[in-house]
Amino acid sequence: MTRCNHIESLFTEYVSDELTPLERAIVDDHLAACAACRAELALAREVADGLASLPDVACPDRVARDILAAVDAEAAGRLAPGRRGHAAWWRTAGLAGTLAAAVLLAVVLPRRAPAPAPVAHDPRPDTLLTSPAQVAAARQELLWTLAYTAEVIERSEQRSLANMWRQVLSRTPDSHTATIPGGQG
Amino acid sequence: MTREFFQDLLREHRDRIYSHALYSLRDRDDAEDVTQEAFLRLWRTDPDVPPERLGAWLTRVAHNLCIDHVRRRKTVRVYFGRPDPDALDSLAAAAAVESPPEALGQELLDAMESLSAETRSVMLMHYQQGLKLREIADLLDQNVNSLKVRIHRARKTLREVLERPGQPPLAARGKGH
Numbered sequence: 001m002t003r004c005n006h007i008e009s010l011f012t013e014y015v016s017d018e019l020t021p022l023e024r025a026i027v028d029d030h031l032a033a034c035a036a037c038r039a040e041l042a043l044a045r046e047v048a049d050g051l052a053s054l055p056d057v058a059c060p061d062r063v064a065r066d067i068l069a070a071v072d073a074e075a076a077g078r079l080a081p082g083r084r085g086h087a088a089w090w091r092t093a094g095l096a097g098t099l100a101a102a103v104l105l106a107v108v109l110p111r112r113a114p115a116p117a118p119v120a121h122d123p124r125p126d127t128l129l130t131s132p133a134q135v136a137a138a139r140q141e142l143l144w145t146l147a148y149t150a151e152v153i154e155r156s157e158q159r160s161l162a163n164m165w166r167q168v169l170s171r172t173p174d175s176h177t178a179t180i181p182g183g184q185g
Numbered sequence: 186m187t188r189e190f191f192q193d194l195l196r197e198h199r200d201r202i203y204s205h206a207l208y209s210l211r212d213r214d215d216a217e218d219v220t221q222e223a224f225l226r227l228w229r230t231d232p233d234v235p236p237e238r239l240g241a242w243l244t245r246v247a248h249n250l251c252i253d254h255v256r257r258r259k260t261v262r263v264y265f266g267r268p269d270p271d272a273l274d275s276l277a278a279a280a281a282v283e284s285p286p287e288a289l290g291q292e293l294l295d296a297m298e299s300l301s302a303e304t305r306s307v308m309l310m311h312y313q314q315g316l317k318l319r320e321i322a323d324l325l326d327q328n329v330n331s332l333k334v335r336i337h338r339a340r341k342t343l344r345e346v347l348e349r350p351g352q353p354p355l356a357a358r359g360k361g362h
Contacts (some may be wrong), residue, residue, distance in 0.1 A: 008337065009333060009334070009337055011259075011340075012311075012318065012333055012336045012337060012340075013318060013333070016264055016311070016317065016318070018317055018318060018319075026191060029215070043344055044339060044340060046265050046289070047293060047308075047340055047343060048312050048313065049289070050289035050290045050292070050293040050312075051293055051308065051309065051312035051313045052312055052313060052315070053289065053290045054202055054204075054208060054290040054313050055204075055296075056200045056204040057200065057203060057204045058203075059199040059200050059202070059203035059209050059220055060203075060217065061248065063199070063203070063221060064195055064196075064219055064223060067195060067220075067221050067224045067225065068192065068195070070225055071191060071225070071228050072188070072220075074228070074229070075188065075309075151205075179193055
């Protein structure tokens with residue numbers, strides 16, 4: 001490590017006044033003779049001053065009320081209203097979605113796959129899963145749905161992430177491909 | 186832990202924890218989630234630490250929750266594979282609206298987006314909250330020297346971001362805004 005690098009490594013503590021008197025004197029001696037390190041120290045001060053200028057932001061009273069409501073509800077052995085109730089709804093909805101997708105994956109799709117043995121021609125035009133490739137694609141969609149729904153459950157208490165999910169999904173051009181072809185029949 | 190004691194802790198630390206999360210994540214909803222989760226963990230865990238150390242305990246929990254939040258944001262992108270650029274732009278715009286007005290601090294927060302979530306959180310603990318390096322090291326169970334190196338490197342990254350061609354010198358900012 002060069003002399004300048006060593007001195008620069010002390011600037012964080014120099015600015016926050018955490019150096020010993022001896023270390024501080026060594027830095028001061030070096031600064032008196034080194035313009036590059038003086039510039040580096042100026043940057044360290046700017047970063048420190050800039051971030052220190054950021055005030056504490058008041059936590060909304062609503063958040064504190066929600067926290068105390070959750071604490072009171074847990075103490076009373078029941079689920080709190082509001083956000084935790086909302087989270088529970090998401091958990092339930094997510095679980096229901098996962099189970100529905102699992103049933104489709106395990107039961108419905110295999111029955112929709114083309115039979116291996118010769119069969120009579122099926123005249124119904126709405127049977128869209130007519131090839132193994134289509135079944136495989138539909139399975140892939142369902143696996144994606146399962147994985148994603150599991151993630152939604154995990155994040156069910158993260159309101160903002162749920163919002164992000166809804167926003168991105170609503171703007172994803174081909175989000176409709178997540179539906180099962182012929183699934184309405 | 187009694188409810189009264191918990192309420193005192195909530196009153197004493199909620200602004201600090203919320204601010205740390207807000208400046209770290211730059212999203213009001215996420216900051217509220219982190220604050221709520223940190224305090225609920227305090228209530229549920231009732232950690233076996235001296236009362237004067239509970240503030241530090243909360244800071245560590247908030248620090249870890251912020252890092253988790255950033256990781257999950259990345260996971261969302263992986264799940265969708267092809268995120269809609271318009272949707273991401275609108276999310277970024279919403280995050281910008283949440284930002285505080287302080288000029289140089291604002292620019293630094295923007296530049297700190299280029300740092301890792303952990304480094305960002307350490308910088309905020311040290312500079313915005315005024316924690317000493319030794320305190321942060323104890324809090325995160327890390328070595329002081331590695332923290333010094335982390336901050337030193339972060340400062341160099343910030344210089345590169347803030348002093349790109351066309352930008353005024355850093356020393357000229359934060360004055361007259």
